[in-house]
Each structure stands twice: as C-alpha cells, then as structure tokens.
Amino acid sequence: MPDASEPCWLERTRLQRLLDVLLERGFEVHGPVLRDGATLFAPVQRVAELAAGWRDEQTPGGYSLEPCGEARTFGVVSGPGALKPFVFAPHEPLLQVRMDGPGSSFEAEPVLPEGHKVAVLGARACDLAALAVQDRIFLRGRFPDPHYAVRRRALFTIGVSCTRSVSTCFCTSQGTGPEVTGGYDLALTELAEGFVVRFGSPEGEDLVGALGLPIASEEALRRERSDLDACAEGIERALDSGDLRDLLYANLGHPRWEEVGERCLGCGNCTMVCPTCFCHDQRDEPALDGAASLRVREWDSCFNPEHSQIHGINFRARVRDRYRQWLVHKLAGWVDQFDTSGCVGCGRCITWCPVGIDLTEEVDAIRRTEGAS
Amino acid sequence: MSARVRAARPRLGVFKFASCDGCQLQLLNLEDELLALADRVEIAHFLEASSRVEPGPYDVALVEGSITTSRDVERIREVRDQSAFLIAIGACATAGGIQHLRNVADVEAWKSEIYPHPEWLDTLATSTPISDHIPVDHEIHGCPVNKREVLRVMLRALLGAGPDPPRASVCMECKRSGHVCVIVAGGQACMGPVTRAGCGALCPSLGRGCYACFGPYEGANGPALAGRLEGLGLPRRDLARRFRGITGSHPAFRSTAEGLEDGDG
Structure with missing residues (x-):
C-alpha cells in the first residue's frame, strides 16, 4: 500500500479493473458516453462504452465532436451535464400526503431517495468545485436538505484533471482547475499509456489498495505536471473577478443589461446546465383516487417568468431584469450569501446558450463602460 | 374555479369544434386511468367515446377545436351557458390551430378554387380560439394536449385546487x-x-x-x-x-x- 502522499499509476489496460471493483462494490458507475452529438454521464460497465477517441470543440452557442486521433479515454472535456443531477435531482418527490376523506385531517410523510451508491468517473475539476459549492448551499446552515444529503453520501467521485481545454473554459480565472485538487475520492490524470491516480478519501484509499497500484514514476509525474501546466496556459477566456461584486452592484442601471436583454431568449438553458444553479419549484400531483397527493420538486430557473411572479405582480417582468438577476446573483449575491462565487468557470452557460451569450463578455462590457448609464 | 367543482360526482362534457379529434383521443388514451376517472366524474357528453348523450348542465366542459362557422359561434355560447368550468384543450381551441392560416389568406378565393359549389359552404373568414368568443376558465395547450396534464388539471379541480399549469420553456x-x-x-x-x-x-x-x-x-x-x-x-x-x-x-x-x-x- 503506497503512502497517502504518493501518486500511483494505473496502466491504461487496467482501467476496466477499476470499473470492475466499483461494480463489485455495488456502485452504479456513470461515465461520459457519446449521446446525440455530445457526451453525457450514463451508466457504464465496460471501458469500451466510454467516449474514448473523441474530443469536443466548444464555442459560444456551439458544440461539436471529432475523432481525436489517439486513444484518449477522456479526450472530451465536458458535455452539458455536470454532477448536479446526481445530487440535486431534476425532478423528485418530496412528500407523500394522504387524507382519509373530505374534511378529515391529512398526514404528510417525507419521501427520501433510496441513496443507491453511484460512482461518477470523469468529473472535471470545475465539476468538483461546483459540487463543493452545492454542498455549501444544500448541506450547511439550519436547514440541510435531506434529499440532497442522501444522494451526496452515496456519491463516489473520480475526478479527471484536464489536459486540454475548450474555448469556453475559464476555470483558471475562478481558481477551480484545470487540475483536480480537492473534493474527490479518486483523481486521475490521463497520460498516453495510463493514469496517475491519487486518492482523497478513505474510500478512495481503500479502492487504490484493492487495485494494488504501483507508485507512479517520476517521469510520469513530470509529464503530468507539464501537461497540466500547458492546459492551464492554453486557457484564454478570462473573468476578471477582483472587484466583481462591487462592480456589478454599482452598475445595476447599466445600459448593457438592456442590450443583452434583446439578445437573451430567456429560455433558461444557462441555469439548467450551470452546475451550481439550485433554483427549484414545487408542485402537487394529486393521485387518481383523490385521497393522496405527491409533492414534487423540480429544477426551475430565474429566467422563468413564473419564478418572479408574486401576488399581483412580476417583479422581474422583462428578460433584461431576469438576465441581470442571474448574473448579479451568480457573481456577486452568492459571495454575500454563501461566501463564494456561484461561478466555477466551466463555461457551460456560454456553450449551451442557443444564442451564445457569454457572461465573461457581458462583465467585460460593463467594466469597460462603467458608469455609462 | 375551485368553488365551482363541488358536486360529489361532477358531470363532464367534452365538446368538439373545428379540430382533428386528437386531443379528445388523448383522453381516451388514458387507458390505465380512465375507469378510475369515470368513477369520479359522470361522463355525460363525450361523442368521441359514446353516442349516449346526457343533457346539461355540466360541471366541467372540455372544449376542443376552433371557431370557423357561424353555427360554431352560436354553439360555443350554448356550451358556455351549460358549463360551470370550461377548459379549452389543444392548439385549435387555444390558438385557432393550423386552420388559422386562413386568417392571413383570401378565403373566398380558396373556396372557389377547391370546391365546385363554394356557395354551399358556410364558413367564416377566420379560425379563432374559443377565448375570442366566450370567457374561458382555463386553457391546456398543445397539439395534441399532453394527456397527463389534462388528467392532472381534472384531478386538481376535483380536489378544489386551481390548474397550476407548467409555465417554463x-x-x-x-x-x-x-x-x-x-x-x-x-x-x-x-x-x-x-x-x-x-x-x-x-x-x-x-x-x-x-x-x-x-x-x-x-x-x-x-x-x-x-x-x-x-x-x-x-x-x-x-x-x-x-x-x-x-x-x-x-x-x-x-x-x-x-x-x-x-x-x-
């Protein structure tokens, strides 16, 4: 058993063994697979199911895959899905309400998820940073979310450091990547012949022990460092976040909001793919017999006009109001509320915005013309 | 609405105007739920399902189709008069449907191009949603409607709750x-x-x-x-x-x- 501080080495041909051990231990293993022109996390049993040999190109409002010409298992940086659905379900029951008959009292019982064990292989550094942000929102404070807590406890994360980036990435600005440095059970860095492996939890340590991995060579670690540094240097997009909170609060009347409001579809795609956005709605679904009803929670968005509808008035009636709310909350309000930015620099909101609105560009425009209003 | 649907076994009427019947079929496609639903509501008028027709009044009316003839204009008022809670279902009833394309065309010219005796036709120059003609209590959108949403709205109404429709994109x-x-x-x-x-x-x-x-x-x-x-x-x-x-x-x-x-x- 290697010392905790010593990175190990996993031959490429032995990656299946990692999956096998996880499956033997009762995990449902999810990894990035090709689906409808992108990658999604989906249950896998064989390494051959993973999106190996491909890489992604991402631009504002554009995503494409192409063969990468080498046997990289994790050549695709990311797809639209992050870790969010594994812990904060898009649609889940919260309460089962039962009533004996008209006028009688009712009982409400929490419906908790079963919490079956899930291992996610291929989470990126930004995804793990986002998970830490969501932990902060859902688990801390006086009212930790029991549904999130059950899923979170059952989640085993295998991060993969990025050795390439796409044009929408800006993790280096947010201090979240490209190297996986925390919040993981296992962390991998993919090199040509295999993977440098580190563990970050007792469960991860146990798994490394079960695999009987040798210590990584100094040559492997040298190449790892070189690849990670090259990746970080290659990231060109940036979000100047020094005084961001004050900048945004001081520019709530900036004409740029009006301008972006004309381009913004208000569709909410940015918030759905954002790995930290947590807004949700609750609905009651009556049962057929009229004696029960299920309270369901589902992802909502501050771009949904209904989200800001209160009795008699919508306090964010225009798209520009909703865009401003999203951006200012994400980059400034979260700092006050959760002591962290809500942005991990994954760039998904840029890629998956159908009209390619780029938050880094919006912030830059406000910064360049501050006080223009 | 909630105050209105209070009968122990409310009477349901389903009515059709200019439409393809696809939305009514969505009701019949509720195969696993239909019998249980029929226990809770009396299906009094639903020609797509049964030729047995009971006269009004109706506690809940589902109206499919758009208004395209002068007779439609009269009949939708009759349905409204007979119905406590009236729900327009489907794109024809809520938006005029695909047949609203006549609204931006010359209907008189079409009639004579298509029909040998256009003078036999009684048609309006427009296809309009139900809400253009009578007050509508709720609209369920779609072509066709989602059967789950129709069921959900009805079950909520039976509990005295409002429709709470999906409003997201x-x-x-x-x-x-x-x-x-x-x-x-x-x-x-x-x-x-x-x-x-x-x-x-x-x-x-x-x-x-x-x-x-x-x-x-x-x-x-x-x-x-x-x-x-x-x-x-x-x-x-x-x-x-x-x-x-x-x-x-x-x-x-x-x-x-x-x-x-x-x-x-």
Missing part, C-alpha cells in the same frame, strides 16, 4: 430530462427556447427540433431566436413558416413571422 423541460440541445450540438432549427413547456420536450427527446405546438413561452424572444436560426442557413421565408405554424396566431409568434416576411424582399 421547452428548454427547461428538455434539460431536466437530460437531452442534448439539438440547436447547439445538432445545428437544427428548434423552437424550444420560445415555446411553452408541457410536452416533456417530446420532439427534442427524439432528436428533432420543437415546432412550437404548445405556443409561445411567456416572454418569448422570437426575433432573437429567428436571428440564430437564420444563422443556421434557414431562408427567412422558411423561418417565418415556423412561427406561422400551429400556434402562429399568438401575437408573439405572429409579429416575429411578420418581421421575417417583411424582410424577405
């Missing part, structure tokens, strides 16, 4: 379901970003673009989407047709279509 439903965006990754023309949720993102789930049969999402930004889809190489005339489709009579879609047609030189 199709994109939000699509992402909740974990589908990959057909615009961003597929380069397809999809109306999802401007369209009201409720279908479960059915078309994008099958890899094709949404065609807006649920009508505009509140606050839909048609011109911004049109600009994006034009960038995919779609001619403006084709784009205009996407906004002129099944629910194209809604002002948000109509104005976008008109803007595209104006610029089509």
Whole structure:
C-alpha cells in the first residue's frame, strides 16, 4: 500500500479493473458516453462504452465532436451535464400526503431517495468545485436538505484533471482547475499509456489498495505536471473577478443589461446546465383516487417568468431584469450569501446558450463602460 | 374555479369544434386511468367515446377545436351557458390551430378554387380560439394536449385546487430530462427556447427540433431566436413558416413571422 502522499499509476489496460471493483462494490458507475452529438454521464460497465477517441470543440452557442486521433479515454472535456443531477435531482418527490376523506385531517410523510451508491468517473475539476459549492448551499446552515444529503453520501467521485481545454473554459480565472485538487475520492490524470491516480478519501484509499497500484514514476509525474501546466496556459477566456461584486452592484442601471436583454431568449438553458444553479419549484400531483397527493420538486430557473411572479405582480417582468438577476446573483449575491462565487468557470452557460451569450463578455462590457448609464 | 367543482360526482362534457379529434383521443388514451376517472366524474357528453348523450348542465366542459362557422359561434355560447368550468384543450381551441392560416389568406378565393359549389359552404373568414368568443376558465395547450396534464388539471379541480399549469420553456423541460440541445450540438432549427413547456420536450427527446405546438413561452424572444436560426442557413421565408405554424396566431409568434416576411424582399 503506497503512502497517502504518493501518486500511483494505473496502466491504461487496467482501467476496466477499476470499473470492475466499483461494480463489485455495488456502485452504479456513470461515465461520459457519446449521446446525440455530445457526451453525457450514463451508466457504464465496460471501458469500451466510454467516449474514448473523441474530443469536443466548444464555442459560444456551439458544440461539436471529432475523432481525436489517439486513444484518449477522456479526450472530451465536458458535455452539458455536470454532477448536479446526481445530487440535486431534476425532478423528485418530496412528500407523500394522504387524507382519509373530505374534511378529515391529512398526514404528510417525507419521501427520501433510496441513496443507491453511484460512482461518477470523469468529473472535471470545475465539476468538483461546483459540487463543493452545492454542498455549501444544500448541506450547511439550519436547514440541510435531506434529499440532497442522501444522494451526496452515496456519491463516489473520480475526478479527471484536464489536459486540454475548450474555448469556453475559464476555470483558471475562478481558481477551480484545470487540475483536480480537492473534493474527490479518486483523481486521475490521463497520460498516453495510463493514469496517475491519487486518492482523497478513505474510500478512495481503500479502492487504490484493492487495485494494488504501483507508485507512479517520476517521469510520469513530470509529464503530468507539464501537461497540466500547458492546459492551464492554453486557457484564454478570462473573468476578471477582483472587484466583481462591487462592480456589478454599482452598475445595476447599466445600459448593457438592456442590450443583452434583446439578445437573451430567456429560455433558461444557462441555469439548467450551470452546475451550481439550485433554483427549484414545487408542485402537487394529486393521485387518481383523490385521497393522496405527491409533492414534487423540480429544477426551475430565474429566467422563468413564473419564478418572479408574486401576488399581483412580476417583479422581474422583462428578460433584461431576469438576465441581470442571474448574473448579479451568480457573481456577486452568492459571495454575500454563501461566501463564494456561484461561478466555477466551466463555461457551460456560454456553450449551451442557443444564442451564445457569454457572461465573461457581458462583465467585460460593463467594466469597460462603467458608469455609462 | 375551485368553488365551482363541488358536486360529489361532477358531470363532464367534452365538446368538439373545428379540430382533428386528437386531443379528445388523448383522453381516451388514458387507458390505465380512465375507469378510475369515470368513477369520479359522470361522463355525460363525450361523442368521441359514446353516442349516449346526457343533457346539461355540466360541471366541467372540455372544449376542443376552433371557431370557423357561424353555427360554431352560436354553439360555443350554448356550451358556455351549460358549463360551470370550461377548459379549452389543444392548439385549435387555444390558438385557432393550423386552420388559422386562413386568417392571413383570401378565403373566398380558396373556396372557389377547391370546391365546385363554394356557395354551399358556410364558413367564416377566420379560425379563432374559443377565448375570442366566450370567457374561458382555463386553457391546456398543445397539439395534441399532453394527456397527463389534462388528467392532472381534472384531478386538481376535483380536489378544489386551481390548474397550476407548467409555465417554463421547452428548454427547461428538455434539460431536466437530460437531452442534448439539438440547436447547439445538432445545428437544427428548434423552437424550444420560445415555446411553452408541457410536452416533456417530446420532439427534442427524439432528436428533432420543437415546432412550437404548445405556443409561445411567456416572454418569448422570437426575433432573437429567428436571428440564430437564420444563422443556421434557414431562408427567412422558411423561418417565418415556423412561427406561422400551429400556434402562429399568438401575437408573439405572429409579429416575429411578420418581421421575417417583411424582410424577405
């Protein structure tokens, strides 16, 4: 058993063994697979199911895959899905309400998820940073979310450091990547012949022990460092976040909001793919017999006009109001509320915005013309 | 509405105007739930299901179809008079349906081109939604409607609760379901970003673009989407047709279509 501080080495041909051990231990293993022109996390049993040999190109409002010409298992940086659905379900029951008959009292019982064990292989550094942000929102404070807590406890994360980036990435600005440095059970860095492996939890340590991995060579670690540094240097997009909170609060009347409001579809795609956005709605679904009803929670968005509808008035009636709310909350309000930015620099909101609105560009425009209003 | 549906076993009437019957069929497609539902409501008038017809009044009326004849104008008023809670179901009843295309065409010219005896026809120059003619208590959108939503609205009404319809965009439903965006990754023309949720993102789930049969999402930004889809190489005339489709009579879609047609030189 290697010392905790010593990175190990996993031959490429032995990656299946990692999956096998996880499956033997009762995990449902999810990894990035090709689906409808992108990658999604989906249950896998064989390494051959993973999106190996491909890489992604991402631009504002554009995503494409192409063969990468080498046997990289994790050549695709990311797809639209992050870790969010594994812990904060898009649609889940919260309460089962039962009533004996008209006028009688009712009982409400929490419906908790079963919490079956899930291992996610291929989470990126930004995804793990986002998970830490969501932990902060859902688990801390006086009212930790029991549904999130059950899923979170059952989640085993295998991060993969990025050795390439796409044009929408800006993790280096947010201090979240490209190297996986925390919040993981296992962390991998993919090199040509295999993977440098580190563990970050007792469960991860146990798994490394079960695999009987040798210590990584100094040559492997040298190449790892070189690849990670090259990746970080290659990231060109940036979000100047020094005084961001004050900048945004001081520019709530900036004409740029009006301008972006004309381009913004208000569709909410940015918030759905954002790995930290947590807004949700609750609905009651009556049962057929009229004696029960299920309270369901589902992802909502501050771009949904209904989200800001209160009795008699919508306090964010225009798209520009909703865009401003999203951006200012994400980059400034979260700092006050959760002591962290809500942005991990994954760039998904840029890629998956159908009209390619780029938050880094919006912030830059406000910064360049501050006080223009 | 909630105060109105209080009968122990409310009486249901289902009525059809200009339509294809597809929305009524969605009710009949509730195969696993239909018998239980029939225990809780008395199906008093539903010609698609039974030729046995009970006279009104009705506690709940579901109205399919648009108003296209002078007789329709009278009959929808009769239905309204007989019905405590009236729900317009489907794109024909809520937006005039695909037949609303006559509203931007010369109906007199069409009649004589198509029919040997156009003088035998009694038709209005327009196809209009039910709400243009009578007060409507609720609208369920879609072509066809989602049967789950019809059931949900009825079950909620039976409990005395309001309809609480989905109001998100199709994109939000699509992402909740974990589908990959057909615009961003597929380069397809999809109306999802401007369209009201409720279908479960059915078309994008099958890899094709949404065609807006649920009508505009509140606050839909048609011109911004049109600009994006034009960038995919779609001619403006084709784009205009996407906004002129099944629910194209809604002002948000109509104005976008008109803007595209104006610029089509």
